Amino acid sequence: MKKYFAPVAVLLITALVLPGCGALIPAPLPTPLPPEMIGTEIVQTAAALAAQTALYAPSPTATLIPSRTPRPSETPRPTRTPSITPSPTVTFVVHVPSFITPSATRPYLSPTPSRPSENYTPKPLPTAIPVYGATVYSQTPANGTVFAPDDDFIATWLFSNDTDRIWDQHEVDFVYYEGDKFSAPGDWVVDLPKNVGPNQTVTISVRFIPPLLPGTYRTTYLLHEGNRYYIKVSLTIVVVVPTP
Numbered sequence: 001m002k003k004y005f006a007p008v009a010v011l012l013i014t015a016l017v018l019p020g021c022g023a024l025i026p027a028p029l030p031t032p033l034p035p036e037m038i039g040t041e042i043v044q045t046a047a048a049l050a051a052q053t054a055l056y057a058p059s060p061t062a063t064l065i066p067s068r069t070p071r072p073s074e075t076p077r078p079t080r081t082p083s084i085t086p087s088p089t090v091t092f093v094v095h096v097p098s099f100i101t102p103s104a105t106r107p108y109l110s111p112t113p114s115r116p117s118e119n120y121t122p123k124p125l126p127t128a129i130p131v132y133g134a135t136v137y138s139q140t141p142a143n144g145t146v147f148a149p150d151d152d153f154i155a156t157w158l159f160s161n162d163t164d165r166i167w168d169q170h171e172v173d174f175v176y177y178e179g180d181k182f183s184a185p186g187d188w189v190v191d192l193p194k195n196v197g198p199n200q201t202v203t204i205s206v207r208f209i210p211p212l213l214p215g216t217y218r219t220t221y222l223l224h225e226g227n228r229y230y231i232k233v234s235l236t237i238v239v240v241v242p243t244p
Contacts, residue, residue: 133163134230
């Protein structure tokens with residue numbers, strides 16, 4: 001019986017020892033990866049970590065740029081108003097001449113023109129030598145025409161130059177010579193309106209103002225140049241006071 005007990009005991013001891021020894025044997029190392037796969041995994045890992053970091057990282061807060069504070073407007077300085085001492089007021093006195101209201105017998109001139117001074121004496125003409133170098137073709141109004149007192153009118157004459165020289169408008173005048181003075185002021189001497197050559201005609205006009213008193217009036221004019229005259233003409237009018 002001792003022969004069989006010894007082998008059995010060895011077997012039992014061996015069965016108990018072997019499991020404990022298995023824990024002391026090192027585990028096999030994992031198979032190493034190729035270098036290119038290691039790089040790929042590193043890149044993929046880094047990309048995944050970057051994505052997670054971007055996903056969970058807080059959004060950046062926008063920094064606001066402060067708005068420009070406007071400068072306060074400058075208060076304008078008050079304008080200095082110079083004081084002006086008013087000058088004394090000047091009073092003008094205007095004398096307005098009175099006019100006579102035109103009557104029904106004076107339909108075309110208003111107001112009544114001033115009458116020539118009865119004391120006016122025209123400048124005496126030098127001794128004039130008649131040369132009879134002109135012809136009067138017409139006269140308006142005709143001699144003997146009746147006018148009311150102060151009823152002014154225009155008289156006209158048509159003359160022809162019968163000489164062989166030109167009548168210069170600055171040298172030849174139609175001037176009052178003698179008789180009643182009832183032409184308007186300024187019409188004592190009338191210039192020719194133009195130069196008049198030989199065999200040409202010219203019309204001369206004079207303004208007259210009939211006297212206030214009734215009666216017959218006659219005035220004489222000369223077509224005069226230097227110390228000679230070419231023609232003498234007379235105008236006769238009759239002044240009649242209209243019956244009311």
